[in-house]
Amino acid sequence: MSLNKLLSPNDHPDLAEERRRATFNTDEMSAIIWENKQNWLRRREISKIVAEHPELHDPCSQAYMTRAEEVENAARKATTMIRKLGELGISPFEGEDIFHLTNEVIGIRGHPLAIHAVMFIPSLQAHCSDEQMHFLEMAMSMQIIGTYAQTELGHGTNLQKLETTATYDAKTQEFVLHSPTTTSMKWWPGNLGLSANYAIVVAILMIDGKNYGPHHFVAQLRDLKTHMPLKGVTVGDIGPKMAYDSSDNGFLRLDHYRIPRLNMLMKHSRVAPDGTYTRPPHAKMSYSAMVHVRSHMVRHQAMFSAYAMTTAIRYSAIRRQGEITPGAGEVKILDYQTQQYRLLPQLARTFAFLFTGQAVKNIYMRVQKDMAKGKVDEMAELHYVTSGLKATVTHLSGEIIEQSRMSCGGHGYSKATNFSEIYGVAIAGCTYEGENMVMLQQLARYLMRAAQAATTGHSLSSLTDYLVKPCEKHSLIDKHPDKTYSHHISAFEWAARRQIIKAYERLVSLKNQGLSNEEAWNQNAVELNRASRLHTRLYIAQKFYDKVQTIVDGPCRAVLEDLLHLHLNYELIDMAYYLLEDNYLTGQQLNHLKEDMYRLLQKLRPNAVSLVDAWDYSDHELRSVLGRRDGHVYENLYKWAQASELNRTQVPPSFEKYLKPMMEEARKMSKL
Incomplete structure (x- = not known):
């Protein structure tokens, strides 16, 4: 009996062969990927429900829909879906069920309730005072549809420079929301264009001419009966994007639009009727909604990467091209070392992101509980952790997906693969919830404070204590191999520590040359970003290692250790510059890492298909002809092509209007 539980009699023979080679139980691995058996079985149950209800299906491939058809x-x-959730007794806004159900039913292209679920409701939960809970009740019961309007046409990540103002009028006890310039329009918020009738508007609080910085305000945008914009509200869709075609990202301009005083969310900061302002107990509390999204982004990016990996590896197992041994017949392209090198390290990265995301999610949940008790100490540290992870993981996920696409050759360019949508959705994460370069700079500020503390003998948090930890001056990575991978982790620490201290010393030097703090920082920004990336890659490696140590199932742990080992080798080779420059690593040791990596590629090759199978994506969720579970790619690619609207007629209007007259004219001219 095969250990791969997806093996089916209808499988393509080449894919069936791969599944019989599994050395671990895919059901056990699925439970690890989805954190426990209950979560995994729940996903299966949801997939079954979706499959059995045609009203949750698309009338045709989304690739063949117009944008208006997609939105509708x-x-x-x-x-x-919301109605079905009610029938199943599932809250549409709690737990992982809704995320999986959304991906099964709608896919990753967006929908009119997406921001309502992932930003509007969490923001209300984080910022509503007791007397404002009616906003949350209306949102949870779907009486209103909300969005989160922060980004402006002229400003995004720099919140302090947002131009939308909320000026308090003590006489009427109202806030006057106003967009004074073209660049002050809210721009990009999902579901703002056509769907939302409420928004949390992030605006600069002004009281008696004094600027109190960005705060959250609940504003009704549309009439609840007619859905027409209210007076003083100009709102609409911003047009087509690289992805998220089902989402109506919008613009919003407010013209002296008045809202009641209690529409400012006041759980942490308050404005009294007379205009007296009370600050929040901790400045980072206002970031909780964005940190909430970032804490989930790492896991979601792992899921996007796994979509691409599933398609690429399954297709590589059934695609035959060329011969390795002359006369022996064409081989699966997954048998080529170049294909293994292209895909398997990216698969290891995908698992690294998954396990890091799981760890960060748990940290966020604990911090939220502490904040409810008034403990906010960890919020700042979580902000820096998620800033670095968000920037690093979204960037690398784009690489994973693009490598997956290219590994599928010409067919990878077809929308039948879903690569274009996965890529577009994943790389959007490079700019939403904070532009990546700025996120790396935020982490760098934390690291520079840690570097200063390290050089002056002050204590450090567990995140940065490696800066002062005793370490060998030269790597022992090829001397004493062991399953703790301690020498690998030490190499990550060396690279991060070296770059952080180097960036700190350069920053100090620039200031000593007479540059201001701001000028010195800008002149040192590239080195600072490198420090942030290396620190984050160390964090990811450590979380991957920590997770593997918790795995009880022996065969699953064995293959995950191989993936971990591959990940550590591949990443260290990639950052060799930082290890070779000070002779921490020798050229001989680097060659050892490379040879060990090639060995691991061969060792992992038999489990490649089973490792992506363990993510247990249904065909409905994957939406990829090349990534089908049964491996019958070519006949279904032909069926997909036949569905093109261009094939509805053999003589298109363009032939009669343009091509035919051109050719007839050319024929006439040739007879002259």
Whole structure:
């Protein structure tokens, strides 16, 4: 009996062969990937429900829909999904069920309730005072549809420079929301264009001419009966994007639009009727909604990467091209070392991101509980951790998905693979919730404070204590191999420590040359970003290692250790510059890492298909002809092509209008 539980009699023979080679139980691995058996079985149950209800399906491939059709189709499925959730007794805004169900039903292209679920409601939960809970009740019961309007046409990550103002009028006890310039328009918020009738507007609080910085305000945008914009509100869709075609990202301009005083969310900061302002107990509390999203982004990016990996590895197991041994017949392209090198380290990265995301999610949940008790000490540290992870993981996920696409050759360019949508959705994460370069700079500020503390003998947190930890001056990575991978982790620490201290010393030197703090920082920004990336890659490596140590199932742990080992080798080779420059690593040791990596590629090759199978994505969720579970790619690619609207007629209007007259004219001219 095969250990790969997806093996089916209808499988393509080449894919069936791969599944019989599994050395671990894929069901056990699925439970690890989805954190426990209950979560995994729940996913299976949801997949079954979706498969059995045609009203949750698309009438045709989303690739063949116009944008207007996509938006309407997404609205239909989203509202149907909400009703189905009610029938199942599932809250649409709690737990992982809704995320999986959304991906099964709608896919990753967006829908009219997405920001309502992932930003509007969490923001209300984080910022509503007791007397404002009616906003949350209306949102949870779907009486209103909300969005989160922060980014402006002219400003995004720099919140202090947002131009939208909320000026308090003590006489009427109202806030006057105003967009004074073209660049002050809110721009990009999901579901703002056509769907939302409420928004949390992030605006600069002004009281008696004094600027109190960005705060959150609840504003009704549209009439609840007619859905027409209210007076003083100009709102609409911003047009087509690289991805998220089912989402109506929008613009919003407010013209002296008045809202009641209690529409400012006041759980942490308050404005009294007379205009007296009370600051929040901790400055980072206002970031909780964005940190909430970032804490989940790492895991979601792992899921996007796994979509691409599943398609690429399955297809590589059934695609035959060329011969390795002359006369022996064409081989699976997954048998080529170049294909293994292209895909398997990226698969290891995908698992690294997954396990890091799981760890960060748990940290966030603990911090939220502490904040409810008034303990906010860890919020700042979590902000820096998630800033670095968000920037690093979204960037590398784009690489994973693009490598997956290219590994599928010409067919990878077809929308039938879903690569274009996965890529577009994943790389959007490079700019939403904080532009990546700025996120790395935020982490760098934390690291520079840690470097200063390290050089002056002050204590450090567990995140940065490696800066002062005793270490060998030369790596022992090829001397004493062991399953703790301590020499690998030490090499990550060396690279990060070296770059952080180097960036700190250069910053001090620039200031000693007479540059201001701001000028010195800008002149040192590239080195600072490198420090942030290396620190984050160390964090990811450590979390991957920590997770593997918790695995009880022996065969699953064995293959995950191989993936961990591959990940550590591949990443260290990639950052060799930082290890070779000070002779911490020798050229001979680098060659040892490379040879060990090639060995691991061969060792992991038999489990490649089973490792992506363990993510247990249904065909409905994957939406990829090349990544089908049964491996019958070519006949279904042909069926997909036949569905093109261009094939509805053999003589298109363009032939009669343009091509035919051109050729007839050319024929006439040739007879002259």
